[in-house]
Amino acid sequence: MTTALSIKNLSKTYKGGVTALKSVDLDIERGEILALLGPNGAGKTTMISIICGLVRPSTGTVTVEGNDIVSQYREARKLIGLVPQELHTETFETVWATVSYSRGLFGKKPNPALVEQILRDLSLYEKKDSQIIALSGGMKRRVMIAKALAHEPRILFLDEPTAGVDVELRKDMWRLVKRLRDTGVTIILTTHYIEEAEEIADRVGVIRKGELLLVEDKAELMRKLGQKQLTLDLQKPLESLPETLSHFDLKLTDDGQQIIYSYDTQANRTGIATLLSALGEADIIVKDLDTQQRSLEDIFVSLVVEEKQ
Known part of the structure; x- marks a missing residue:
């Protein structure tokens, strides 16, 4: 794989001593989708702003396909x-004019066919002659994406791209992002919608208070940090769990109708078999069972929420 974006020891401290980023190291491969998750003020937007040349870093280097963002700014940008x-x-420009103008800002020759294709991909073509002011919030968001794509970038940053748009628009954008990835475009996505990361990301990064806590393959992250729950529906309700089951991590529901068993996803499956055997020895008959995987949202919350003192 070829590295599209390389970040080394990147830090940013603003006047007044506020540190937004702390020694971030990150390599992003060409053609991958990285979802960057973190609470408000975590440093996501600061990192993107530095890479895009809008904010100067305090320390560290960033290269975009080998081009340094400071010494080779034009090439990188x-x-x-x-x-x-x-x-x-x-506000008063038409959709077509503003997207075409954005292409020209990067020194690209006019390409009406490309602009048309971008607008069609974003379901904006029927609005091409409409003034921006007349569009809904969701359509304006699509125009922002069209502007960003007009000069055919190789790396696309989406900072909360689906904030304030409805579910249908969000799914349309997910499909577009996947198509862009298939053409080799590298995509870095910040989002508060955990299902967005779960749906489209190849890797997930979690940032808190300027520190990159982890960057993992999405499936591997959920396998390593996830947990499962086994819910057992009982033939007859129990008043309490027998002492012989105390060494299992079990919880009896208030109505006594279900036993919930929590276990690590890497745990040996024989643990479930042992539990079922122990239930049989205790004359507890299981009527049905179901398993649930801990979600990416659960993992994210556990990583970023600090313990109360």
């Missing part, structure tokens, strides 16, 4: 498309 969190559009 041409490779990057940015969809910012806030909506910034030319």
Whole structure:
């Protein structure tokens, strides 16, 4: 795999001593989708702003396909498309004009066929002659994405791209992101919608208070940090769990109708078999059972929420 974006020892401290990033190291491969998760103020937008040349780093280096973002700014910036969190559009311009103008800002020759294809992919073509001011919030968000794609970037940053849009629009954007990835575009996505990361990301990064806590393959992260729950529906309700089952991590529901067994996903499956055998010895008859995987949202919350003192 070829590294599209390389971040080494990246830190940012603003005036007044506020540290937004702390020694971040990260390599992102060409053609992958990385979802960057973190609470408000975690440093996600600061990191994107540094890479895009909007904020200067305090320490560290960033290269975009080998181009340093400081010493080779023009070359690096041409490779990057940015969809910012806030909506910034030319209010009285038409959709077609503003997208075409964004392409020209990067020194690209006019390409009406490409602009048309981008607008069609984003379901914006029927609005091409509409003024931005007349569009809904969701459509304005699509225009922002079209502007970012107009100069054919190799790396696309999406900072909360689906904030404030409905479910249908969100899924349309997910499909577009996957198609872009298939053409070799590298995508870095920040989001508060955990299901968004679960749906489209190849890897997941979690950032808190300027520190990158981890970056893992999504499936591997859920396998390593996830847990499962086995819910056992009982033939007859129990008043309490027998002492012989005390060494299992069990919980009896208030109505006594179910036993819930929590276990690590890497635990040996024989633990379940041992439990079922112990239940049989205790004359507890299981009517049905079901398992549930701990979600990415559960993992994220456990990583970023600090213990109360």
